[in-house]
Amino acid sequence: MCHNIIGYVYTINSYTCWKGLKIKMAQILNFKSDYKGLSSSEANESLAMYGLNDESLEEGGSYNLKKSIFTLRFLVQAGAVVLLFLSEQFVSATVMLLLTVMLTAGDVIWQLKLYEKESNLKRLSGMKFRAVRNGELTLVRKEYLVPDDIIVLQKGERVPADAHLLEAENLTVNEAIFSGDGSPVEKRVGADGGKAVPKTTCIYKNTLIVSGSLVARVFATGEDTAVKRKETRRISQFEKKLKRPVRIITVTGAVIALLTALFCFISAEDLDGLVPVLTKIVLPALSVGMLFVPAQADKLVRLYYLTGAEHMNRRHALVKNTGTVEELSAITCICIEKTGTVSKNHIEVADIFTENTELFTNVCVLACDPAPAQPAEKAILLNASFGGTDVKELLSNEREAFYPFDEDTKMSGNLWKINGQRLLCIKGSPEETLALCNIDPNELHYIQQKRLGYAKQGRQVLAVAFAALSPDDKTPEKLSEIRYEYMGLAALENPTRDTVPYAVKSCVKAGVRVIMMTGDNEEAAAAVGRQIGLSSLKTVTGPELDFTPDLEEVGIFAKVTPSQRLKVVEMLREKGEIVAVVGTGTDDIALLEEADVGISVSANASPAACESCDMLMSDDNFLAVADAVKESRQIHRNVKSALGLILSGHLAAAVFAVVAAATGGAAIFTPILAVIISCIMFPAAASIFIGNSADLKSDFISSTFISKGVINGSFFLKILILGGMLAVAETLFYLLTLSFEPTLHRSMFFFMTAVGLIFIGFSLVSRKRSFFACAREKKGFSGTLQTGILLLSALVMIYVPYLNSAFGFAAPNILVLLIALAVTAVFTLWPEAAKKFNSPQ
Incomplete structure (x- = not known):
């Protein structure tokens, strides 16, 4: 057999990997006829006419330019530009217009990049099938199959498109997608005049070849197939759950904006005319509200998961979609087969x-x-x-x-x-x-x-x-x-792999149950269990499964059939477990599809198993699976840290805005300041955790947020405290410097926000190790350069002449800047000091 991580070719009549071979098919492959198939030009014409054989890969299929542009953020920014022009602040209006155009263009580019990453991820996991083109038997990706293609399939493969049989030998197909019955259905060559689907002379997309081999001519692809199973992007739990907090933040911003308008109205004098009203009431209130317009958090989450999936793909695992990374971080149970996973497969x-x-x-x-x-x-x-x-x-x-x-x-x-x-x-x-x-x-x-x-x-x-x-x-x-x-x-x-006991121990320390399933008898299964570290758990046989309602203490299932293995997974999921299954054979397809995360191994997996799984391992070592779980949990923590950083920034801005407005300092806030902080600074600061692996070797527990929707209370409390402390630092410095001009206050608020976010980011890099320890190792945390660029950018906007005036800033005295830096450090860096104090060294 010839195996490749993105395409699998299985043999027919003992011939392997017939790729690009010019053949007399009837003579060499024992076909009844010679097949020329489509020419390259004919295939391209059909592809242009009928489209891709996978609707989720159609160009532009999941990207909407209008939705990307006409967002709440764009509408508010455009309104701010109009109000600035009406208030005769032409320089600020021009700068604001440029920022709006740049941010909108950047958002479109970002969306396109994310879509491209998702498409590449899906294409990378695509399957190749044998098809006759130009008189040659070659490999064609599933999405590029077109009507009139001649395809060759055999046992263990999933049908890529609707096709009429030309030749068949001992062919049976699982057509449960039509009838719900998984019993093999015999297929034959010939004419079938009936209109009912499925016909006995045809095979249909997404059905499974149970036995035999075949040659068939494709007659329907994509949306024209009998069973339309259009795959859409799996929305992560973070993206789903983000909608509510984003609404809360938006509503909070609106309330604070109204309070600001009220405070401004009470304290304002000489409001005759439109310009004073806009300048003293409307623009400050709008600016405060703009601080709380959603800071692209959903796209940030997608970026983290896509980047994490790409990183995992480069190492040991082909992750087919970003949702798998998230679900892998939440698994509480891994079901493995003794043969192939635990043993060396060297009998x-x-x-x-x-x-x-x-x-x-x-x-x-x-x-x-x-x-x-x-x-x-x-x-x-x-x-x-x-x-x-x-x-x-x-x-x-x-x-x-x-x-x-x-x-x-x-x-x-x-x-x-x-x-x-x-x-x-x-x-x-x-x-x-x-x-x-x-x-x-x-x-x-x-x-x-x-x-x-x-x-x-x-x-x-x-x-x-x-x-x-x-x-x-x-x-x-x-x-x-x-x-x-x-x-x-x-x-x-069949000796067990040397790394399996360590991998089992690693999973158990991380709070993941390891369950071994095998067809061996109870004694043999228990003996293998003792070798790999499952000796403390009970062994249950397949016949006993119906009489074992409580599976909490069970670690080994012996004498189990494929249907009983499926029942085990179903019972575990009913108990609230988030289950991952490692399977490679045709019998494991139902398991892989039933599990929350289906994992297969490229070295010995059947084509249908490769297509049905969520993650394809390049290494058949179970330790690689344990490492993938740890890596997914590190990615999950990075996402939490990024969102926590944004939340703490919003909290600090909310407190400071209320205090400033109540004390007559509403003029500090301008639309330009709000856009720079909420649309540039927040996302930039939150992206410093991309690639962070500071806690990769730690024993993470599974995410209760993903599995049960329960927020980690201690982490959330930490975020609230950090955001509150940054608010205290900014408010205290503001109250001690009330005599400053609004432009200088604006500069100090901007600088302290930037520095505060960086320091909070330091605290969130690792649970137990200090940021400085991670940075000294020059590995683990990759955001050191990003934090430096963020700080430098803040200083440039504040101190460079003309640029600072365009943004509405004033250059502060160096001593004042250092005092602000020290105050921010005292209030936000204390978690790092605590880590240093609690360190065993």
């Missing part, structure tokens, strides 16, 4: 228990598929070859019937015709297989003791048996229909 035969080694080995070989895909069968054949058995000669005999592995009976086998004799060889779970064998009770007890001994060592045990059938005997439809002769036990060992 070997550790021991055999039999009275006739040669005959046992031959029966073992004959119970395997001649072209084995399962690691256990590969191990059995390899062990037989090393033992001197001529495996090739044994498997060259005529196979009359094949019995694939059955999840219910947990057995598989083959019916062979060897030297005129019919021999049915089987292998499977000892519990099921031994029940079909003719064994003396005493011998059975001894066999069970041996099986139990193997299981307690964490080994998978297979029982091997055979039945000799006469030429006249009817071929059994099921393996359970006849009796067998017992041959022995094979103990298979």
Whole structure:
């Protein structure tokens, strides 16, 4: 097989990765016909006519320019420009107009960049399918498939578009999206004149190929398909929950603006004419209100999650959408499979228990598929070859019937015709297989003791048996229909990965339950659980699931079928758990779709599993999953810190505005000052946490805000205190300098707000470590340069001649500036001093 993180190609007729190969298809791939397919020009014309095969990727599909421009912020700023012109403040009006145009253009560019990032993220996670173009079998991304394309699919793949069958071999399809019934539906080639959908001669987009292979001609894509499943951008919980606080802040700003207008009206003199009213009442009140116009918080959240997703993609995980990053930070439970996740997937035969080694080995070989895909069968054949058995000669005999592995009976086998004799060889779970064998009770007890001994060592045990059938005997439809002769036990060992115990411990410390699910028996599962650190938790078998309503103490589920694994996930979610599932096979698709976060591994995942999951790991090491959880929680904390910083800034501005207006200082506030603080300074200060990983190695607990909508009380209180302390610093300095001119007060308020936001940002960089410790390490916090630029920009606007007058500032005395800096530091840097005092060093 050929695997790639953005496209998966599976084999047909033992040929791998047929990309760009000029072929006579009927000769090489055993197709019934040669197919030329569409030419490149024909495909491009169809794409232009019918559009992309994924509506969520249509250009401009999720971006609305009008909504981006005509926002509350734009309308208020435009109104301020008009009022400034009417009040004959032409310089300020011109500056305000330029700021409005620049901010609106910047907002449009920002929106387009965010949309581009989201589109790139989706394209990166797109699937490629085999299609015939220009007479070649090549790989085409799902969204670029068009009507009349010839596609080739097989077991484990999800159908990318509606298509009419041209060839099919043993084809069955899961069409539960139509009927709700997940039973495989047989498909055939031919004509079907009925109008009902689904037709037996067609396959439909988003259905799953359960068995067989096919060649089909696409007849519908995108919105023209029978099942329209248009994927929209997943809105994060932060974006959803932000709407209410944004409304509260906006309403608060309106109330404070009205109070400011009232204070100004009471204290104002000589209000004859429009200009005095605008200058002394309307503009100060409007400016105060503009301080509380939403500061692009929703776009900031999207930026954080998109940047975090891109960073995770560069490291170890392909995150398909930003909502996954958020949900991953809130998970409380991870369900993993023993095979593939816990074990190394390197199975070997550790021991055999039999009275006739040669005959046992031959029966073992004959119970395997001649072209084995399962690691256990590969191990059995390899062990037989090393033992001197001529495996090739044994498997060259005529196979009359094949019995694939059955999840219910947990057995598989083959019916062979060897030297005129019919021999049915089987292998499977000892519990099921031994029940079909003719064994003396005493011998059975001894066999069970041996099986139990193997299981307690964490080994998978297979029982091997055979039945000799006469030429006249009817071929059994099921393996359970006849009796067998017992041959022995094979103990298979699949060592656990060295990193799994550490990863489990890391998850537990972070408050994430690890649940292992396996088809092995209870003893073997418990033994593996002890090896990886789940020994303190209960083990429940699949049959016991209906009688185990309380899953809090359960850490291992043994002897579970795919349907029972799905039930486990459903029960956990009903209990309020936020569940992540690691799965790779076709049987895991329902699990991946049911879980809050579906995780697959690119190394051994089926195409449908890759398409169904939310996150695709490039490393099959479970430790990488644990690291992804920690990284997502760091991103979540960065978002919290950014929003907390904006909230503290709004709180400080609200308190200061009320005090200033009540003491006759409303002239401090101008529309230019409000725009610079709320639309430039707040977002710039809040963006300093992008890329912050100062607490990446800490043991974060899961987010109760994402899982239950509960705000972290201690963090919220800290934000209120920090914002309140900044308000105290600004108000105290203002009251001590009442004799200053409004322009100088304006400069000091602007400077103290900038410095205060920087200092509050320092306090929010890490929970336990000081900012200065993080900065000294030159890693973890990446916002040092941004804070320097923010401070420098504030000083430039205050001190550069002409520029400061254009913004309505006045250059203060250096000593006054230093005093303001010291006052701000005393009131806002105390959390950093507390961290230093509480540090173990």
